[in-house]
Amino acid sequence: MRRSFLSVGAAVAALAFAAQTQAATFAITNGRVLTAGPAGEIAQGTVLVRDGKIVAVGANVSVPAGAQIVDAKGGVVAPGFVAANSLLGAVEIGALGTDATVDNPELSAAFDVQYALNPDSFVIPVARLGGITSAVVTPRPASRGGDGDDGHSHDGAEDLTAGGGASEHTHGLFSGQAAVIQLAEAGDPLVRAKVAMVAPFGERGAALSGGARGAQIVLLKTILQDVRAYARNRAAYERAGFRDLALSKADLEALIPVVEGRMPLIAVANRASDIRAILKLAKEEKLKIILSGATEGWRVADEIAAAGVPVIINPIQDRPAGFDSLGATLENAARLNAAGVAVIIEGQGGAHRAHETRYNAGNAVAYGLPYEAALKAVTINPARAFGVANRVGSLEPGKDADLVVWSGDPFEPLSRPQLILVRGESQPLTSRQIELRDRYKDLNTAYPAAYSK
Incomplete structure (x- = not known):
């Protein structure tokens, strides 16, 4: 031999x-x-x-x-590692002065990030050297900068915008559809498209709904009713024999898998009360939810666990960026895991610092998250949440x-x-x-x- x-x-x-x-x-x-x-x-x-x-x-x-x-x-x-909440392949070096965003205020739910992917992005090899071989590329609403009110930390011009324009348009309630990519040097990066729909809640969601959190929930429920009505009556819609609907045909079509429970909704929120509202909405509308941000997730950890909802967090978020995150703590990951929540750890920012995912996992371990749980938080947990656990993780x-x-x-x-x-x-x-x-x-x-x- x-x-x-x-x-x-x-x-x-x-x-x-x-x-x-x-x-x-x-x-x-x-x-x-x-x-x-x-x-x-x-x-x-x-x-x-x-x-x-x-x-x-x-x-x-x-x-x-x-x-x-x-x-x-x-x-x-x-x-x-699987980088969650990333913009890998969807943004480039912002300092060049070139357009680092994908902006279409006329599309919301129908925005599909798979068509914005650039496998030659200079940030991909940097992320790969951080052990990242797959990534969930997640569209997000425009931010006001810094550790924003949309639940994410940001690196300069990293916002990939879909429908983040005028707040009076209800189509801005959705940021678009995420995709899973692989980070090989060559070949098609796309592993699976349309893995989740993204919607901001909390302060950002309220701003897109006229300024009130309660208004966003009502608008969302109205939109979901419209989607179900459209799905049952496509023929009437096509012959203009249907009532006016809030969204375009493209957005309505894109939301059908969400209302049918086949596509998860990434709900971006930090405040405990907002998380409770999202869990209630998901139960009433029979939606499949992934929480993102969840800076105060530890305060409602038992409720999140009971609902079987995975949570994407930045575990080093330890300072309040606003009233949505007054309960920020470095023990968030450990407390969520102890309650039985499937924790997913993201890197710092969306692309340029995605390689720091492993550092964030290490910090979570330092503040009480078991090592094995931290490993799963950057591998199998995101793979399961986004439907690619049969291939990676x-x-x-x-x-x-x-x-x-x-x-x-x-x-x-x-x-x-x-x-x-x-x-x-x-x-x-x-x-x-x-x-x-x-x-x-x-x-x-x-x-x-x-x-x-």
Whole structure:
């Protein structure tokens, strides 16, 4: 039985070549394997990959003859992280002065972020070096800046806007439809489109509804009634034999999966009272909900858990950005998890700091969130919430070989990825930042000719 043995570093180039054949069989051995699945943590395990899929994970995996062996040398093997609430592929470097938003005030629910994706965005390699191999790209309403009233933290010109224009239009109650992408260097980034609808609540939702929180709930219920009426009477609508409806045909069509419970609604809110109102609305209208923001989620954790609603949070949100988040605490993630809520941890901002997802998870652990729960919060929990757990989110047979070999604990800032696989294909361990660093770090190296003129 003959096998080739490679160190992690040597494996990167070899696996890149092997992946081109789409017939690579290789085993990553001698690593501490964090599966984020039923197998839990394996102190010293093997992950066997064939044709871009995981075929076996365990401590005693039989490696077939001819398989290439990658020695992890005691490093940590973990699933690729899933960046929730990201704008990866949907924004670029705002400092260039180019348009960093996608703005269409005539579309709301029908806005579909999949058509705005740019796989060549410079921020994608940076996120990938943070262990992120998949992302949920989430449209959001225009913000007033800073740690905004829309439930998100922001990085300058990162707002991707759909329907965020004049507040008197009810179509602005929805920001559009999210998509899941993969962060491979090459190939179509789209994994699944239309994974969720986004709607801001709280102060931002009130502003879009004329200034009152109660008005937003009433408007939403009216819109949902219109969607159901339209779905039952498409023929009458087409022949102009139907009453006036609040939304366009495109928006009505886009909301049908929401009212039927097939598409989750990402409800962006921070205040405990707003969260209670959202849970009540979801129960009355039979909606599938994902909470986002939830700075005061810990105050209503038992109610969220009872409703079976997952929550996307920034666990380092510890200062009030307004009256919506007076109850901000670094223990939010731990308290939600203790109540039985499926916690999803997002990075700082939407794209440029998405790589900080792992730092946020580590901080949540420091403030009481169990390590295994933190791992699931950046892997299997977002994968389940957005309907792609059959492909990503854990190291299990049959799933895509999206994984990272780390030099140490992935939540430790000094740890670095040694090997990144997306669908079994090795990814570059570099980014524009690193290339610029290497180009100019030696001041004695001559600049290119253009710089001497």
